[in-house]
Amino acid sequence: MALNKLFNFSLVLLFPFLSFSQTSQKDLTKLSYKELNNLYFDNENNPKKQILFTNAYMAKAKRENNNIAKARGNYQIALLYYLKDENKAISYLDSVIKYSKNTNDKFFPAAAYCEKADFLKKQFKFKEAMDNYNLAEKIALQTNVDYYYVVREYIGITKSEDLGEYNEALAIYKECYDYYKTKEYRTDKYANNFQDIIFGIADCYKSLQNTDSTTYYNKLGFKESTITNNVSLKYVFVLNEGANQVLKKNYHVALDSINKALPQMIKYNDVGNTLAAYFYLGKAYSGIEKKDIAAKNYLKVDSIYSRTKEITAEFIDGYPFLINYYKSIGDKEKQLNYISKYMIIDSVLHKNYRNLNKLVRNEYDIPHLMSEKESIIYSLKKNNLRYYWGIGVLLLVILTVSIFGFYQFNLKKKYRSRFEQIMDKSSEKKNEQDNPDSIQVSTVFFKKDNIGIAEELITEILEKLNDFEKAKGFLKSDITIQNLSSLFETNSKYLSKIVNTYRDKTFIQYINDLRVEDAIENLKKDSKLRKYTVHALALEFGFNSAESFSAAFFKKSGIKPTYFIKQLEDLSEYKKLNNN
Known part of the structure; x- marks a missing residue:
């Protein structure tokens, strides 16, 4: 991930240092932001000095009321907490986000959302992590397209390595691959990102047991990393192909590749891939019936796990x-x-x-x-x-x-x-x-805040929304706020604001909730409908996919449609038995 300059220290040790040489800190604030930033990163092995430089950076930013500088200062502090206190690091990243919003900076707050997502992943909060990646993605798309594809790669990594969603990850990696192919992908600016994407594609294909495609992308990655002299990544491709040859049961070929890659993994202190190398050596030696050597390699896997306490189901x-x-x-x-x-x-x-x-x-x-x-x-x-x-x-x-x-x-x-x-x-x-005698009260009179729209127009649009709901216009799969506002002869901003205020929902949530409510009522009444697949039900009620239908149904009701249908069927059977 992007947080690659991390330090392990206790904040308690910093307190006496913060009072050290106040005159020195005052002099430091005369330096430029760039000079202070360089001093911070030039002292990556000395957190005491780093806190001095970041304090000077923050003092200068506060004195000049420079929000983007405040954001970068908080980012530096978050780095210092990376190994010590994840929650404090997240807190400082939230400050980065606060100060950098609407600044159109190339990296913030997008980078801060990414780093926050990384911390949340470590806490196994994958939904919250994906929410933060998505926020980073939206901002980067507007401010820095190159960084947008970096964020897309992070999302691909999460889907592949943490969630096991290999097909979804593969689609993201290929999207990034197509983007980098339009760039000068062998230059310092793009080479590493491009080669990381190639590895992601190869690794997804390996997880999907598509060994031929894995070999193709491993060879491509090896070629590109050789051309750009990226030695560490070059041998990661060698290792990945060795693992792929294990899947193909070409054990001797696999051993040759893995034994070439392993010393480089150790040299570059790549713990995760060192573990992977020993694991696949174990599988390869087991494949050629050398059980004693296989056991020695699996014991090395266990030794790394005992030291780091990190292991995935793959290993x-x-x-x-x-x-x-x-x-x-x-x-x-x-x-x-x-x-x-x-x-x-x-x-x-x-x-x-x-x-x-x-x-x-x-x-x-x-x-x-x-x-x-x-x-x-x-x-x-x-x-x-x-x-x-x-x-x-x-x-x-x-x-x-x-x-x-x-x-x-x-x-x-x-x-x-x-x-x-x-x-x-x-x-x-x-x-x-x-x-029919139930009391109907106009929603308009419940809303006292002035939303900048004439009351007559609000009433008119609310009536049209009521008609739209009665006519079940929401079942059209292509309904959007633009075409509905056109149908209502108003503009999308007014319609969006009225839906937000008087339905207490975003437009998308409003449409999805109507569809789900309609689905619930129809599933209750129609036993034939309960025989449909989830995909067919999704299309029936205006959704484009089974996934989007299930997600909207769960968000609205707290249960999955499959569970709801099963309970309805059980209830129906129970009533039949009682009637008999």
Whole structure:
């Protein structure tokens, strides 16, 4: 990510330093912003000096009331908190955003939204992270098209590496690829971004098991990084092709590529790809039946995990191998150790909602592991104190499984409550419609704020909106605020403002909510409609895709349409049984 100058220090250590040499700091404020910025980054290994320079930068910005300079100063402080306090770093990034809004700066607040998204990803808040990436994307599109495609790459990385949405990520990477192809993509300005995109495409194809396309883009990336002398990235392509050859079962070719790449990963301190290299060496040696060497490489994967506490579902297959390996040589203590580690990693990945159920393998699902673990513990009971540790871990796993089951139970209960609320609201709405004497009060008189539109025009547009709703004009999939305002013989700004004020929604949310409400009522009444696929229902109610329909339905009701339909079917069956 973009935050590549990070420092680990305690803020407590800074307090005595902040009072040091006030005269020196006053002199520093006479320097230009560029000079202070350079001094800050030239001292990346000395956070005490950095805080001095950033304080001078901020003092100068406040004295001159320069908002964009205040934003950059807060950005520097956020960098200093990167490894120490993520929440404080986010707080300073929020200040960056506040001071840089509407400045048309080339990088802020877009970069601040990106960095904030990166912190949120580390906290496994993927929805909030994507929201911030999307804000960065919108701003960058207006202020800096080059940076817009950098943001698009970040979104692609998140979809690919964190969310497992490989097809969506691939589409984004190809969009970026087409953009960089129009640029001088071998210059210092674009070369690294272009080659990163090529890697993203290759890696997505690898995850999708499209090995031929993976090879094509790995070769292209190797060629481009060789031409531009990007040594570190060149060997990442070599490593990725080695992993790809493992998938093809060309194990000797894979070993040659990975062994060429591994020293470079270590040289450049690329921990993530070093782990990947050892993992795929393990798979390759396992493929040619060299179990002892495979085990040594998987142990190195485990060593990196033990040090960093970071691992993804892609790299956990080494643990089942180690469990079987030590079982085959009769080392029950190590077998027990790696069963425990494997179960703990399973628990962590489930807790963080990443790749749910991906860890449940054919042989090594959790019940099987628990049973095997109990057997090993029993055999070691008389002469090994690890028995007690094993029981503790076993209880921890059982507790974790119980908590997860309790969570699922509460989730189902919550969804059922939301379903019942929908049914109650629908009944209330029907009663209101069946009662012609119900009091109708013009929405205009509830709104006291002057929105800059004549009251007569507001009334006229609200009446047209009522007619539009009764006629179900919202079911047209191509409805937009522009064509509806044209139909109403008004302008889109007036229509947008009236919808925002009198419907308390954005125009898109207003249309989507009407569609969802219509879908709910029709699904309740029409059992045939409940047999439709989600895609067909989406088209029926004006949406362009199953995904957009599901998202709008969940946002409005708190449950997915598939769950709603199932509950309706269960309710219908229950009524039939009672009637009989």
